[in-house]
Amino acid sequence: MPRFGADNPQHDAGQGLYVRKDAPIYFENDTANHWYEIISGVVRTCRFQVDGHRHVTGLYYKGDVFGLETGRYQDTAEAVTETVMIPHPHCTREAPAQDTSRAYEWNRALRKALGSARSCIRLMGCKTAEEKVAAFLLETRERLQADDTIVVPMSRGDIADHLGLTIHTVSRTITALVRQKLIALDGRQKIKILDDKGLSMIAGEAGGSRASGPGEG
Amino acid sequence: MPRFGADNPQHDAGQGLYVRKDAPIYFENDTANHWYEIISGVVRTCRFQVDGHRHVTGLYYKGDVFGLETGRYQDTAEAVTETVMIPHPHCTREAPAQDTSRAYEWNRALRKALGSARSCIRLMGCKTAEEKVAAFLLETRERLQADDTIVVPMSRGDIADHLGLTIHTVSRTITALVRQKLIALDGRQKIKILDDKGLSMIAGEAGGSRASGPGEG
DNA sequence: CGAACAATTGAATCCTTTCAAAGGGAGTGG
DNA sequence: CCACTCCCTTTGAAAGGATTCAATTGTTCG
Known part of the structure; x- marks a missing residue:
């Protein structure tokens, strides 16, 4: 071998x-x-x-x-x-x-x-496909230290096998996020995040801010 | 608070x-x-x-x-x-x-x-509910250093929230495994593993043995 | 023994997968 | 430079599986 x-x-x-x-x-x-x-x-x-x-x-x-x-x-x-x-x-x-x-x-x-x-x-830990993909995009942006435009380095297949979905579902979900105007595509690798908070909401995180929350200032 | x-x-x-x-x-x-x-x-x-x-x-x-x-x-x-x-x-x-x-x-x-x-x-990483539950049982046995009979210490809800399933699906899946004679229940906590290899197969692991596999002699 | 909670089970709905096919880029060769 | 091919991606329709809603059964504890 x-x-x-x-x-x-x-x-x-x-x-x-x-x-x-x-x-x-x-x-x-x-x-x-x-x-x-x-x-x-x-x-x-x-x-x-x-x-x-x-x-x-x-x-x-x-x-x-x-x-x-x-x-x-x-x-x-x-x-x-x-x-x-x-x-x-x-x-x-x-x-x-x-x-x-x-x-x-x-x-x-x-x-x-x-x-x-x-x-x-x-x-x-995310349950639905939309949660997973949204969380994935946010996470990838952070780990790539990218700003609003992520150049996703891996294929849809890699994403699918990472999130426990199929290529088809990943593709459909991305399309859905585009339709909701949360992200925009430019080719298949470039993904621009249009609505930070919207994505965070879907991902199940406290919208945008990562800290202890709004509190009772 | x-x-x-x-x-x-x-x-x-x-x-x-x-x-x-x-x-x-x-x-x-x-x-x-x-x-x-x-x-x-x-x-x-x-x-x-x-x-x-x-x-x-x-x-x-x-x-x-x-x-x-x-x-x-x-x-x-x-x-x-x-x-x-x-x-x-x-x-x-x-x-x-x-x-x-x-x-x-x-x-x-x-x-x-x-x-x-x-x-x-x-x-x-397991995809279906059956895979997840089977893998969970094998893993739990190992980590509890138990033999064939596991006394599962947590509730169905804990298991469900760990595997990303609902209580209902966990319960149904366990019932299904019992029907397949892979495990047997004694109360809700005691689970006896009847068919090691069968469970491993379902969990997607190489049946029973963990090593490099059969290979080509 | 009764109450409260946990687990099981049934039926309908929703979401993801599967099966099938078409669209779009990148690279090669003419 | 263009046509062609290959592969990745997108999209559509049907099927399968998990969830949700609803109700019952079973356990534990006072």
Whole structure:
């Protein structure tokens, strides 16, 4: 079985690693040699059910980290766009966490990974297709650090497998949001957010402001 | 608004903390003073949408940790059963990570929390109600370290809000699994797993064995 | 034993999926 | 430069599954 992931026991730590669009980075059940920090580009992790269904378990953007599981990778990682990232060696039995700074680095990375996982859980907690897509758009804007216009880097299929929907439903839902004048399309990748609060409402979040709410000023 | 969580700035680190069934531990948006390690009992974390819907974002059992977010808690934590846990002080600006052993402790805790989050994501990745419930039962057995008979500690409502279903669907699905002779009920809490592999198949996992699969010998 | 709450079950509705087909871009080759 | 093809996306109609509404059954606790 010729499987070629970018993960390699001999990566130079700190060296930037380039992977092209759609290239695999590591496979589920491979020995986890490194975790990765994204310099530029987008990465997805996914799992496959026996019936062939794919579940995109995470999407990672500039500054995010992934592949922090110990022992063996529990997902497959692939580049969504061409991506540059830094591989960091994992803690192993032979090379345990020697120095403190290393421990702190892991700490920071683990916190970051936990945050990504939380985002994913929040997204999947939405019930209807409209809630999911609205939440996804808001989340993607935030993680891409984009303003009102998002250039969605992944395909409808990726979005669908991330949200637990079909391509068709994702497409229909986006169309519906356009018709409601909440967003506008420019090609299939560029999505402009027209009504922030409207989207937030649909997503089930407190409209627009993330803080403790209006309160009783 | 009188909100009384068990989280308290003055917890004695290392002291066991007892909370009764259904008691709150901390609330979303509270300052995160501690993270918790469960000695006995079960805890749920949840978030609420503006429409009132509840999403159970995590279930934690003996040995699990929760509440590791920095700054403010992002979920509300409540005891599902009466619970004993150990509060651990969070790293703050005033009291940064001084010593190495503390850093390692956090490391271990963060890894554990990441594992719990992964489980949750795996569960929510299931598409149909049957897949979700089957996966939930298998997961619960594992995390309770139970044998074939699970004493499910939470209500149908908790299960439903965890899986993104309604109480009705959960109930119907369980009934269906009983009819298929995959499980058997004894009261509403005791669930006996009759057909391991059958459940795994439905859950979409490779039947029973978790390893690299049959491969090509 | 009765009351209150949790769980189960039935029937109709709504939403998502499935099946089927058409539309639109990007890239290649003539 | 244009025509063609391939693949992704959009859209339509029918089918399937989960939710909602409504009511019953079963448990636990006072």
